[in-house]
Amino acid sequence: MTRPLPYGRQFIDDDDIAAVVAALKSDCLTTGPAVTAFEAALAKVTEVADAVVCSSGTAALHLAALALDLGPGDAVIVPSVTFVATANAARYVGGEVVFADVDPATGLMGSEHLEEALRRCGGLVPKAVFPVHLNGQCVAMKALSEAARRHGLAVVEDACHALGSRQGEAATGACAWSDMAVFSFHPVKTVAMGEGGAVTTGDARLAERLRLLRSHGITRDPDGFLQPDEAFDAEGRPNPWYYEMASPGFNYRASDLSCALGTSQLAKLDRFMARRAQLVAAYDRALAPLAPRVVPVGRAADGVPSWHIQVVLIDFAACGTTRAKVMRGLAERGISTQVHYLPVHRQPYYRGRSPGLSLPGADAYYDRCLTLPLFYGMEDDEVERVVRELGRVLS
Incomplete structure (x- = not known):
């Protein structure tokens, strides 16, 4: 008897199950060592300095837009052939989306499509482009990035379809020609963690901001405290309970359960x-x-x-x-x-x-x-x- 065939599905092995069980038996179900381990494993796979895991690919796109301080009046160039989340990320922060066309054979945008979209920005201020790697194939990033930089644009790769792909000598996610790259670990993706996403970047400042934004905007780092009278005791030591929120963030954290599964999957x-x-x-x-x-x-x-x-x-x-x-x-x-x-x-x-x-x-x-x-x-x-x-x- 022939079995039903979905268009895509996850593959879960015994070692994946064992990894999740181990996380369940650990002391931390969230914000624990499995999160740090997954980020290190993803950074190694993508050959990048920092990987910041979060709750979904959509959350990752939103965090990237926030980290760039995009806002009202800013234009973000997005190819029209993508999932709605790529465009919505710009709208979440009040930016405007200017859609770019794509190659009719591959579905990928090129530098010529970026240039044409920029001519349609009108009174908006072009601030960023979110090129989308589609089906597993990548945009020609070097040419697109060169065009983007000429116009002063930040570049965020939507690489949710392309974990493991390479562009020339660079791994997708290494950010060789971008500021950040975004991934998804939905069950139909090559690597699954139930729900999950991540942003990779070679910019330590952006990585720090991404981590702050994914957890309510809260910091416990004394070097970043803005209210010394609240933060420190009479001897100048940080009060052990104290944390600060200088501006609001979101609860976009990923659990240790998801990250344990993700780390096991990345090994395959x-x-x-x-x-x-x-x-x-x-x-x-x-x-x-x-x-x-x-x-x-x-x-x-x-x-x-x-x-x-x-x-x-x-x-x-x-x-x-x-x-x-x-x-x-x-x-x-x-x-x-x-x-x-x-x-x-x-x-x-x-x-x-x-x-x-x-x-x-x-x-x-x-x-x-x-x-x-x-x-x-x-x-x-x-x-x-x-x-x-x-x-x-x-x-």
């Missing part, structure tokens, strides 16, 4: 990536007979991807069908699919803020994209099954 990242690459290669071979009406997502020119999802581009009109019919037909055969993503500029909230905006590359990518199953525990013959059933549904 190379194995996860290698198997996903094998499955993507199997898809490439199996899809070849369906070309040109069905093709794998375009390949980025540079870098080594860490595949997160398997996206194909389908000419639905040429096949005489619609995406909805294809998705329903595959679901009837036990194969779940998804769409990544409806361009964010077409969401009601943003359509109302940017009426009439046309981004032809984003629209062309969206019109054809479909996400097929891809996960570590998938078998080669299941790839063949997915493509075989796809062909049947299309015909």
Whole structure:
């Protein structure tokens, strides 16, 4: 009997379970040593000075926007093909989103898309760009960063799809061409910790600010105290109970349970990536007979991807069908699919803020994209099954 195939799912091994059990039996369920251990492991994987873990990828994006002091009147350039959280992070702090177009074959923004978006900023002050690595492939960061720096923009990589990928000699997350990079550890990601996120940075000042903001804005560091009469006793020693909040932050902490799972999962990242690459290669071979009406997502020119999802581009009109019919037909055969993503500029909230905006590359990518199953525990013959059933549904 064939098993149902989700478009993505976590892989949990016995050592993952043991790591969580050990955390449960420890003295700390949150803000303990497992958090510090995960941050150290992630910093090593991403080859960066600091990794700051938090409760989700969305929280990580919000923290990055806060750390940059973005606010009302500031423009943040965001590619339209992404999850809504990338754009929402700018709105959380009062900034305005200016959407950039993308390459219709890869879904990735380039420096030319950044330049075009900047010309549409009007009276806003461009402050930052949040390029998005999509499906496991990376934006050409060197060229994009050079363009961003010419305009005085901060750069925050949304790398939620790309843990383990490389851009030239640099690991994604090393921030070789950015101020910060943001990751997600949702269950469909390559590495899962239930819910969780992180920001990596090579800037110690930003790392300190991120840690402050993720925990209510509270500091217990005597060197940072602003009220000496409250903070210190008559001998000048810090009062043992004392902490300060100079400005509000958020409760975006990650638990030791999540971080214990995350650290165990990170140890398997190379194995996860290698198997996903094998499955993507199997898809490439199996899809070849369906070309040109069905093709794998375009390949980025540079870098080594860490595949997160398997996206194909389908000419639905040429096949005489619609995406909805294809998705329903595959679901009837036990194969779940998804769409990544409806361009964010077409969401009601943003359509109302940017009426009439046309981004032809984003629209062309969206019109054809479909996400097929891809996960570590998938078998080669299941790839063949997915493509075989796809062909049947299309015909």
